[in-house]
Amino acid sequence: MTRPGTIAAGLSGAVLTGCQGAQSAFDPAGVEAERVLTLFWIMLAGGTAIWIVVIGVSYYAARGKSGPYSDRSGIRLIVWGGCVFPAVVLAGLLWWGLTMMPELRRAADGPTIAVSAERFWWRVAYAVEGEPGVIRNLPRGGVPSANEIWIPLGKRTEILLSSPDVIHSFWVPPLAGKMDAIPGRVNRLVLEPTRPGVFNGACAEYCGTAHTYMGFRVVVVPEAEFEAYVASQALPAATTDGSGARLFVQNGCAACHTVRGTAADGDVGPDLTHVASRRTIAAGLLPTTVENFAAFIRSAEHIKPGVEMPAFGILPEEEITAIAQWLGKLE
Amino acid sequence: MQVFGKTQDNLWTLVAAPTIWGFHFLFSYFLAAYRCAPNDDIFNTIGGTRAAIAGVTAVCLLLILLIARRAWREWRADGGGYSNNQDTPEARERFLEFSTLLLAALSFAAVVFETLPVLVFWDCR
Numbered sequence: 380m381t382r383p384g385t386i387a388a389g390l391s392g393a394v395l396t397g398c399q400g401a402q403s404a405f406d407p408a409g410v411e412a413e414r415v416l417t418l419f420w421i422m423l424a425g426g427t428a429i430w431i432v433v434i435g436v437s438y439y440a441a442r443g444k445s446g447p448y449s450d451r452s453g454i455r456l457i458v459w460g461g462c463v464f465p466a467v468v469l470a471g472l473l474w475w476g477l478t479m480m481p482e483l484r485r486a487a488d489g490p491t492i493a494v495s496a497e498r499f500w501w502r503v504a505y506a507v508e509g510e511p512g513v514i515r516n517l518p519r520g521g522v523p524s525a526n527e528i529w530i531p532l533g534k535r536t537e538i539l540l541s542s543p544d545v546i547h548s549f550w551v552p553p554l555a556g557k558m559d560a561i562p563g564r565v566n567r568l569v570l571e572p573t574r575p576g577v578f579n580g581a582c583a584e585y586c587g588t589a590h591t592y593m594g595f596r597v598v599v600v601p602e603a604e605f606e607a608y609v610a611s612q613a614l615p616a617a618t619t620d621g622s623g624a625r626l627f628v629q630n631g632c633a634a635c636h637t638v639r640g641t642a643a644d645g646d647v648g649p650d651l652t653h654v655a656s657r658r659t660i661a662a663g664l665l666p667t668t669v670e671n672f673a674a675f676i677r678s679a680e681h682i683k684p685g686v687e688m689p690a691f692g693i694l695p696e697e698e699i700t701a702i703a704q705w706l707g708k709l710e
Numbered sequence: 711m712q713v714f715g716k717t718q719d720n721l722w723t724l725v726a727a728p729t730i731w732g733f734h735f736l737f738s739y740f741l742a743a744y745r746c747a748p749n750d751d752i753f754n755t756i757g758g759t760r761a762a763i764a765g766v767t768a769v770c771l772l773l774i775l776l777i778a779r780r781a782w783r784e785w786r787a788d789g790g791g792y793s794n795n796q797d798t799p800e801a802r803e804r805f806l807e808f809s810t811l812l813l814a815a816l817s818f819a820a821v822v823f824e825t826l827p828v829l830v831f832w833d834c835r
C-alpha cells in the first residue's frame with residue numbers, strides 16, 4: 380500500500396472503531412439515541428454547508444471582486460444572510476427539537492427502576508413501589524443491586540434518578556441522552572431499547588476523584604428473561620456459611636455491605652448478595668473474578684483512586700482469599 | 711426632550727427592548743420552575759402557567775413593537791443612514807435610533823423563541 384493509502388486506512392480504521400461498540404452514540408440501540416443521532420447528522424450537514432458558504436464568501440471577498448460595494452448590497456447581505464437566514468434556521472431547529480421531547484418523555488409501559496448515583500458507584504433497585512409520578516426522594520424498597528441494570532427489550536423502562544451526595548449524570552450513549560442525578564430531586568429518564576446487548580454507561584458529570592471510574596453496564600434482554608433475572612436477584616445469597624462468610628462479618632465488611640441471608644446488613648456500599656452474577660466490580664472497572672475481588676479488598680484505593688472503601692491490606696492473605704472465594708460463589 | 715423635531719435617544723431607549731426580553735426570560739423561567747418545583751405530579755397539565763406566559767409574551771411583544779416603530783420612524787425621518795462616523799449630535803442620534811431598531815428586532819425574535827416551549831409542553835415532564 381502507498382503511504383497516503385496506509386495513513387487513510389489507519390485513520391478510517393481509527394474513526395470507525397470509535398463509532399461502534401458498547402459505548403458509542405453512533406451505534407444506537409435505543410429510540411432516543413436514534414433521534415439524537417439523526418439530529419447530529421442534520422446539524423453536521425447544515426454546519427458543513429454553512430461553513431462552505433462562509434469560506435466561499437471570504438475567498439470571494441479576498442480574491443474576487445476588488446472594488447467597494449454599495450451600502451445597499453452590503454445591507455442586503457447582512458439582513459438576509461445575517462438576520463433572516465439564522466433566525467429562520469434556528470427557529471426551525473428549535474421547533475423540531477422541542478417537538479421531539481414530549482414523545483421521548485412519554486409515559487413508560489415497562490418496569491420502574493430506581494438508580495441512586497453515589498460517589499463512585501450506582502445503587503440500583505428493581506420493582507420499586509411508590510409510582511406513578513416523580514417525587515423528591517427515590518422510592519424505598521425494591522430488589523437491590525449495583526452497577527448493572529437489566530432492562531427488557533422493546534419496553535419503555537422508567538429510570539428514576541437521584542443522588543445522596545453530589546450531582547452526577549447518568550449516560551448510556553447507545554440508548555439515550557444523559558440525565559442528571561441531583562440530590563433532593565428525582566429525575567426521570569425513559570429508556571426504550573431496540574436491540575438486545577450489553578451497553579456501557581458512565582457518570583457524565585464530574586463528581587470527585589474517582590469520577591472517571593464510575594461506570595456501569597446496561598443489559599438488554601427479552602422481557603421473560605428480565606423477569607427471571609429480577610426474581611433471582613430477589614433471592615437470598617447462594618452460600619451463607621463457611622469461613623469466607625464468617626470473616627466477612629468479623630472484619631467489618633458487614634458495616635457497609637449487605638449480603639442477604641447473613642448478618643451483613645450495611646447500607647453504605649453496594650449490596651453484595653449476588654455480586655458474582657454481575658459482569659464487573661468497582662462500578663464497571665474490573666471483570667468479576669476471585670483474583671479481582673482479592674485485589675480490591677487488599678487495596679481498593681490502589682485500583683480505584685478516590686474510592687470510598689477502605690483498604691484491608693492489614694488482613695492476613697488467607698483471610699482475604701477466603702472472603703474473595705466466598706464472594707465468587709455469590710451468583 | 712425634543713431635538714431635531716423628534717424625541718431624543720439615549721442609553722435607556724437603547725436598552726429598553728433587551729430589558730423586556732430579559733424580563734420575559736426570567737418571568738417564564740421562574741414561573742415554570744416554580745410551578746413544576748414539587749416534582750411529584752409531572753403528568754398533570756399546567757394550562758394556567760402556559761396561559762400566563764402566553765399573556766405576558768403578548769404584552770412584551772407589543773411593547774417591543776412599539777419601541778421598534780418609534781426607532782424606525784425617527785431613523786427614517788433622518789433619511790436612515792448607516793454611516794455614523796462624524797462627531798455630531800445628528801450622527802449620534804442616528805446611531806442610537808438604528809441600534810435601537812436592531813436590538814428591538816433581536817429581542818422580538820428572542821421572545822418568540824422563548825415562548826415556543828409553551829406550545830409544545832403541556833405538563834412538567
Ligand SMILES: [Cu+2]
Pocket residue numbers: 496497498499546547548582583584585586590593
Ligand atoms: Cu459520578
